[in-house]
Amino acid sequence: MRSSTSAPPAPASVSRLVGATVLAVVVLAVACALSIAYGSRPIPLGTVLDTVLHPGRNDEVGLIVLGNRVPRTVVGLLAGAALGVAGSVMQGVTRNPLADPSVLGINSGAALAVVAGIALFGVSGTAAYLPFAFVGAALAALLVYGIAAVARRGLSPVGLALSGAVVAAALSSITTAVLVTNASLLDQLRFWQVGALAGKDLGTASIITAPVLIGLVIAFGLGRSLNTLALGDELAASLGQRVVLVRAVGGLVTVLLAGSAVAAAGPVAFVGLAVPHAVRRLSGPDHRWTILLSAIVAPALLLVADVIGRVVAYPGELQVGIVTALIGAPVFIALVRSRAVRGL
Amino acid sequence: MTVSTSLRRALVGVRRELVVLAVVVVVLVALVLVGLGVGSIPLTPAQVAGALFGQGDRISDFVIGQLRGPRVLGAVLVGASLGVAGAIVQSVVRNPIASPDVIGITSGASAAGLTAIVLFGASGGTLFSVVLVGAVVVSVVIAGLAWRRGITGNRVVLVGIGVAAICLSITGWMLTSGTVTQAGTALLWLSGSLNAVDRNLVGVLGVAFVVLFLLALLQSSRLTVLTLGDEVAAALGLRPDRAKVLLLLTAVCLTAAAVATAGPVSFVALMAAPIARRLVGGGRVALGPAAAVGAAITLGSDLIAQFAIPGNALPVGVVTGVVGAPYLLWLLARGR
Numbered sequence: 294m295r296s297s298t299s300a301p302p303a304p305a306s307v308s309r310l311v312g313a314t315v316l317a318v319v320v321l322a323v324a325c326a327l328s329i330a331y332g333s334r335p336i337p338l339g340t341v342l343d344t345v346l347h348p349g350r351n352d353e354v355g356l357i358v359l360g361n362r363v364p365r366t367v368v369g370l371l372a373g374a375a376l377g378v379a380g381s382v383m384q385g386v387t388r389n390p391l392a393d394p395s396v397l398g399i400n401s402g403a404a405l406a407v408v409a410g411i412a413l414f415g416v417s418g419t420a421a422y423l424p425f426a427f428v429g430a431a432l433a434a435l436l437v438y439g440i441a442a443v444a445r446r447g448l449s450p451v452g453l454a455l456s457g458a459v460v461a462a463a464l465s466s467i468t469t470a471v472l473v474t475n476a477s478l479l480d481q482l483r484f485w486q487v488g489a490l491a492g493k494d495l496g497t498a499s500i501i502t503a504p505v506l507i508g509l510v511i512a513f514g515l516g517r518s519l520n521t522l523a524l525g526d527e528l529a530a531s532l533g534q535r536v537v538l539v540r541a542v543g544g545l546v547t548v549l550l551a552g553s554a555v556a557a558a559g560p561v562a563f564v565g566l567a568v569p570h571a572v573r574r575l576s577g578p579d580h581r582w583t584i585l586l587s588a589i590v591a592p593a594l595l596l597v598a599d600v601i602g603r604v605v606a607y608p609g610e611l612q613v614g615i616v617t618a619l620i621g622a623p624v625f626i627a628l629v630r631s632r633a634v635r636g637l
Numbered sequence: 638m639t640v641s642t643s644l645r646r647a648l649v650g651v652r653r654e655l656v657v658l659a660v661v662v663v664v665l666v667a668l669v670l671v672g673l674g675v676g677s678i679p680l681t682p683a684q685v686a687g688a689l690f691g692q693g694d695r696i697s698d699f700v701i702g703q704l705r706g707p708r709v710l711g712a713v714l715v716g717a718s719l720g721v722a723g724a725i726v727q728s729v730v731r732n733p734i735a736s737p738d739v740i741g742i743t744s745g746a747s748a749a750g751l752t753a754i755v756l757f758g759a760s761g762g763t764l765f766s767v768v769l770v771g772a773v774v775v776s777v778v779i780a781g782l783a784w785r786r787g788i789t790g791n792r793v794v795l796v797g798i799g800v801a802a803i804c805l806s807i808t809g810w811m812l813t814s815g816t817v818t819q820a821g822t823a824l825l826w827l828s829g830s831l832n833a834v835d836r837n838l839v840g841v842l843g844v845a846f847v848v849l850f851l852l853a854l855l856q857s858s859r860l861t862v863l864t865l866g867d868e869v870a871a872a873l874g875l876r877p878d879r880a881k882v883l884l885l886l887t888a889v890c891l892t893a894a895a896v897a898t899a900g901p902v903s904f905v906a907l908m909a910a911p912i913a914r915r916l917v918g919g920g921r922v923a924l925g926p927a928a929a930v931g932a933a934i935t936l937g938s939d940l941i942a943q944f945a946i947p948g949n950a951l952p953v954g955v956v957t958g959v960v961g962a963p964y965l966l967w968l969l970a971r972g973r
């Protein structure tokens with residue numbers, strides 16, 4: 294893989310990094326508040342606050358706020374953090390600014406495996422989706438990295454993105470084939486299939502909590518190694534880094550995080566691509582900080598996208614995956630047009 | 638190289654192209670005969686021939702004239718259009734992976750078509766024009782975003798992937814906003830299906846294909862020059878960007894015509910041209926063979942899709958997708 298980093302070389306000062314983190318936390322808090330406060334049914338802010346602070350209301354308002362909006366916000370937090378960190382780890386491992394679980398087909402692999410699990414084995418519920426999502430994500434990751442590994446001259450950023458796009462297209466065409474022959478499955482899955490937070494409960498959140506937290510912890514631990522890896526394979530190896538091991542652990546983290554996110558919220562696109570690039574402008578090239586800030590900013594983006602989906606399509610809802618694609622794809626295009634991808 | 642040897646080589650190339658074309662056409666005719674004869678009412682080759690030459694009985698006339706004829710002809714025309722479109726795009730972008738599927742043209746056409754189907758219940762001629770307009774608009778957007786002192790291959794591909802994602806999200810929006818029945822119809826169209834093809838649609842597609850194919854043939858010498866690179870093309874007196882825009886526009890219209898008829902049948906545009914080029918050899922841009930190979934792939938895939946699983950006919954796009962994906966992965970792994 295050719296090296297091509299988009300990060301500016303100058304490291305940011307510690308005060309700037311701390312400031313960025315504080316700013317990110319504030320943004321995330323605002324996003325959570327918006328996600329709980331706004332919905333298709335207008336409820337006054339005071340009532341919402343009162344309901345959250347004094348749980349135990351059994352009326353309609355309590356049901357909407359505590360049974361609907363709070364769980365979906367928690368799922369959004371977990372899935373968003375998972376996708377953002379998966380994206381920044383992938384960009385580090387592949388040294389490719391275009392890497393992301395959706396661009397490289399990992400999300401499509403997880404989604405196909407879940408759909409196949411439902412169609413062939415009749416599984417239902419997030420807990421049952423999870424192993425299928427992991428297997429699918431892992432197979433898709435192996436496929437893409439395998440292509441990159443056997444490609445004759447190594448894959449350029451463009452080559453890797455293309456391989457991913459092709460894998461994604463092929464896998465989603467099989468998903469479509471399953472859904473087109475099975476009307477009840479289509480009914481059940483057409484919202485999940487585009488990426489949705491609507492209708493998630495706390496059970497869903499609790500199921501993915503453990504894998505997401507494990508993935509995040511490993512990812513934070515990987516930051517230093519990714520910094521060394523950014524110097525190039527040869528230099529990293531000569532500095533005593535086990536390059537293959539770092540790549541393998543990075544792939545494992547990606548599968549764990551992207552698989553959990555897909556099992557809970559469906560294949561949400563482009564969060565993992567856009568967020569690391571945005572935070573890198575604040576944090577500089579240090580992967581430890583990129584990963585940390587991505588874990589905070591990505592859920593904020595996902596929650597804001599979810600709120601936008603509820604507002605623009607009122608009284609209906611636009612699924613969150615559609616909104617993130619509409620936000621993220623222009624970022625992707627802007628990246629392609631900028632000098633981030635060398636050789637274009 | 639003297640003039641006479643290079644002339645002889647060119648002649649050998651043309652002869653080989655004609656031989657290849659003849660072989661592929663024979664295969665295609667065989668597939669057409671199978672496609673006309675096989676089905677829930679099996680017809681003997683004699684009955685098929687009778688119906689084709691106006692000597693058929695009532696049953697074979699109906700089966701071939703109304704049911705299988707339009708479907709088979711539709712498959713041939715859709716495949717041929719996609720094959721030619723793929724050949725043009727791959728040569729202009731100079732990348733065997735850059736077919737209309739991958740660089741966003743097909744996604745644009747399908748997003749427009751799906752919106753028309755779900756929101757307005759469009760079909761036939763209306764659907765045809767909406768898809769055409771959608772494909773042209775999306776292609777102009779892609780070209781505009783990728784434009785930086787001319788069109789270069791890699792940037793078109795990557796911008797196309799981005800634009801395809803936007804179109805895909807519009808597609809997803811449409812799938813989730815209608816009723817389940819609407820979503821089912823839309824999804825069938827979206828996976829590439831010849832079920833809705835009738836005589837009228839085939840007529841429109843036929844006229845469109847003939848006109849666009851002739852336009853493509855008229856430009857084929859420029860296409861060959863463009864494959865040598867922009868500098869050489871300019872040195873040979875061609876204005877590369879103008880030639881590229883006209884060629885791509887032709888390819889976009891061919892793609893749109895195919896998508897309007899059968900939905901986005903995946904990977905045919907991608908596979909047809911490289912196979913044709915390999916058969917013809919010598920790195921020639923062979924539009925005729927690409928059309929014939931595309932037609933054969935689509936018709937063959939439709940036969941597999943209809944009869945592979947008894948009692949459960951699949952959309953043709955599923956088969957081309959399943960066949961095309963490994964091919965593409967092999968292409969990527971081989972490097973170019």
